Amino acid sequence: MVQSRDAERTRSDLLEIATEIFSEQGYSGARVDEIAERTRTTKRMIYYYFGGKEGLYLAVLEAAYRRIRETEQGLHADHLSPVDAVRRIAELTFDHHHDHPAFIRLVSVENIHHGQHLGKVESLRDLGTPAASLLDEVLARGRASGELRDDVDAVDVHMMISSYCVFQVANSATFGFLFGRDMLAPDVRERHRRILGDIVVGWLTAH
Amino acid sequence: MVQSRDAERTRSDLLEIATEIFSEQGYSGARVDEIAERTRTTKRMIYYYFGGKEGLYLAVLEAAYRRIRETEQGLHADHLSPVDAVRRIAELTFDHHHDHPAFIRLVSVENIHHGQHLGKVESLRDLGTPAASLLDEVLARGRASGELRDDVDAVDVHMMISSYCVFQVANSATFGFLFGRDMLAPDVRERHRRILGDIVVGWLTAH
DNA sequence: TCGCTAATGTACGAAACGGTACATACATTG
DNA sequence: CAATGTATGTACCGTTTCGTACATTAGCGA
Numbered sequence: 118m119v120q121s122r123d124a125e126r127t128r129s130d131l132l133e134i135a136t137e138i139f140s141e142q143g144y145s146g147a148r149v150d151e152i153a154e155r156t157r158t159t160k161r162m163i164y165y166y167f168g169g170k171e172g173l174y175l176a177v178l179e180a181a182y183r184r185i186r187e188t189e190q191g192l193h194a195d196h197l198s199p200v201d202a203v204r205r206i207a208e209l210t211f212d213h214h215h216d217h218p219a220f221i222r223l224v225s226v227e228n229i230h231h232g233q234h235l236g237k238v239e240s241l242r243d244l245g246t247p248a249a250s251l252l253d254e255v256l257a258r259g260r261a262s263g264e265l266r267d268d269v270d271a272v273d274v275h276m277m278i279s280s281y282c283v284f285q286v287a288n289s290a291t292f293g294f295l296f297g298r299d300m301l302a303p304d305v306r307e308r309h310r311r312i313l314g315d316i317v318v319g320w321l322t323a324h
Numbered sequence: 325m326v327q328s329r330d331a332e333r334t335r336s337d338l339l340e341i342a343t344e345i346f347s348e349q350g351y352s353g354a355r356v357d358e359i360a361e362r363t364r365t366t367k368r369m370i371y372y373y374f375g376g377k378e379g380l381y382l383a384v385l386e387a388a389y390r391r392i393r394e395t396e397q398g399l400h401a402d403h404l405s406p407v408d409a410v411r412r413i414a415e416l417t418f419d420h421h422h423d424h425p426a427f428i429r430l431v432s433v434e435n436i437h438h439g440q441h442l443g444k445v446e447s448l449r450d451l452g453t454p455a456a457s458l459l460d461e462v463l464a465r466g467r468a469s470g471e472l473r474d475d476v477d478a479v480d481v482h483m484m485i486s487s488y489c490v491f492q493v494a495n496s497a498t499f500g501f502l503f504g505r506d507m508l509a510p511d512v513r514e515r516h517r518r519i520l521g522d523i524v525v526g527w528l529t530a531h
Numbered sequence: 532t533c534g535c536t537a538a539t540g541t542a543c544g545a546a547a548c549g550g551t552a553c554a555t556a557c558a559t560t561g
Numbered sequence: 562c563a564a565t566g567t568a569t570g571t572a573c574c575g576t577t578t579c580g581t582a583c584a585t586t587a588g589c590g591a
Contacts, residue, residue, distance in 0.1 A: 122557060122568055143436045146352035149549060159570060160550085170549065224498055225432055229350045232497030245502035272503050273519060277488065283495065284487030290439030291431055292486075295452035296479050312480060319530050320523045329538055329587055356579060366540060367580085377579070 140219040199259030204314040214282035221286040347426040406466030421489035428493040
């Protein structure tokens with residue numbers, strides 16, 4: 118073996134491949150042997166670093182959520198008017214979902230399992246708050262200036278935006294099949310992006 | 325064995341339990357033995373009637389989609405104004421999703437597997453058209469009367485409504501965990517239902 | 532009522548699968 | 562440069578899991 122030892126590299130290699138396979142095949146559908154085969158190391162290392170299949174899955178989940186949190190924290194809307202800010206938030210959320218399908222699929226997988234693993238990862242508690250408070254702040258500004266309606270809740274707005282974005286990525290297979298429409302095609306994506314912005318702005322500016 | 329033979333009953337018993345288990349555990353997570361154990365018959369019958377695990381899953385999928393089609397076909401909106409009609413469609417879709425979580429979860433499961441099974445069921449081709457054409461008709465009426473905007477596509481409207489409804493059921497576990505909110509609680513459900521109607525009507529009546 | 536077929540039950544097999552025991556090589560440190 | 566613990570590879574084990582061979586029973590038509 119020419120390959121020199123590199124614990125961190127082995128760990129991240131395992132995590133990367135595992136993320137791909139768990140998101141593609143689901144938790145139960147993923148095979149430990151297949152994950153190992155596609156890395157430059159062996160199955161033994163999964164047990165060495167993560168304890169087992171579930172431990173690896175938890176690590177994948179945590180890493181994926183951590184990445185999304187970083188993206189959210191890099192999102193600033195202070196310099197925009199409330200109306201522009203909500204549109205920007207909606208559009209960036211939209212882009213983020215389309216650009217990270219593996220993460221969205223992982224969330225679906227976790228929901229199939231009733232979120233039973235998510236609850237085991239302490240570090241993910243209250244992970245939603247940044248997104249909600251950013252929206253909350255923008256809504257408060259809009260409420261004060263009279264540009265946005267005053268009877269909506271930040272979490273409800275976030276949920277509406279998320280649902281629209283998640284659906285496109287998570288349900289593209291069945292929806293595409295039933296309606297003969299590829300939701301991931303560039304032109305369709307562009308139209309949906311604009312529509313989402315219009316809907317959100319229209320909703321929040323109505324009085 | 326007092327139980328008399330009843331092929332149809334055995335078949336439907338298997339289908340019912342399989343629907344529950346596949347929707348709860350996913351395709352790979354479901355166990356043939358567990359399904360069999362929870363029916364009044366044996367595993368042997370799964371192979372006798374459905375050929376195997378995949379055949380059973382396909383039958384479950386087909387039955388579930390058939391049921392939803394029947395519901396959709398029973399939805400009439402001719403007697404309502406275009407605006408009332410879209411709100412009614414949105415609200416009934418919302419109710420239908422909340423009332424049939426097993427079906428929604430099955431769709432998620434199928435998407436995890438990239439819709440690979442759905443494509444094998446010939447009878448499900450163009451299953452989406454009824455829903456789209458109902459909306460199309462209402463949109464046409466609204467366009468003619470000037471009550472609804474004329475630059476929206478029925479499938480896009482359907483997608484927006486579906487995404488909102490699907491999310492609440494399919495992602496309640498992770499969303500509930502991250503935001504500490506139970507989307508299936510009666511009062512929350514009632515608010516979300518109203519919000520959806522408001523959003524859709526607001527969107528389609530804007531000019 | 533007799534026989535034939537649809538329907539059902541039992542027991543078992545082969546492969547897949549998650550996991551582990553054991554040996555070993557590398558690298559760091561004293 | 563010896564010693565020690567980290568990191569890695571190989572081979573294997575026990576169980577689970579899908580599937581099937583074989584036997585049997587119930588009911589229907591002749």
